[in-house]
Amino acid sequence: MYNYTIQSLENLEFIEIAPVSELPNGERLFVDIANKSIVIFNIAGQYFAIGDVCSHDDGPVGDGIIEGNNIVCPRHGGEFDIRTGRAMQMPAVVDIPAYPVKIIDGNILVGMPK
Numbered sequence: 001m002y003n004y005t006i007q008s009l010e011n012l013e014f015i016e017i018a019p020v021s022e023l024p025n026g027e028r029l030f031v032d033i034a035n036k037s038i039v040i041f042n043i044a045g046q047y048f049a050i051g052d053v054c055s056h057d058d059g060p061v062g063d064g065i066i067e068g069n070n071i072v073c074p075r076h077g078g079e080f081d082i083r084t085g086r087a088m089q090m091p092a093v094v095d096i097p098a099y100p101v102k103i104i105d106g107n108i109l110v111g112m113p114k
C-alpha cells in the first residue's frame with residue numbers, strides 16, 4: 001500500500017494534472033494517472049488526492065460524501081481519512097493510497113511514486 005505520509009517525498013514524481021480553475025472549492029476531480037484511478041479534492045483551498053477504489057470491495061469511494069476529515073464510501077459506509085487514506089470506519093480496515101498535492105504556477109500537481 002502506498003501512502004506518502006510514510007514515504008520520503010524524494011521518491012515522488014509530481015505530475016501536472018490541470019489548472020486550479022478546473023477544481024473550484026468544494027469540487028472534486030477524477031483522473032487516471034499511471035493506470036491508477038485518483039480523486040482530487042479542493043476543500044476550502046486545501047487539496048487532497050486519494051485512490052478512487054475502496055479497499056473493502058472496490059467501491060467508488062471518491063463519490064462519497066465528506067464528513068469532517070473523512071470520506072464515506074457510498075457502497076457500504078466504510079470511511080477513510082482523505083488526508084492520509086487511513087481506514088477509519090468498518091467495514092473498511094485496509095488503508096487506501098493518498099498522494100501529496102502541490103499547486104505551482106496555477107496548476108495542480110500530484111506526487112506519484114517514481
Ligand code: FES
Pocket residue numbers: 054055056057058059060061073074075076077078079091092
Ligand atoms: S466497497 Fe467501500 S465500504 Fe464496501
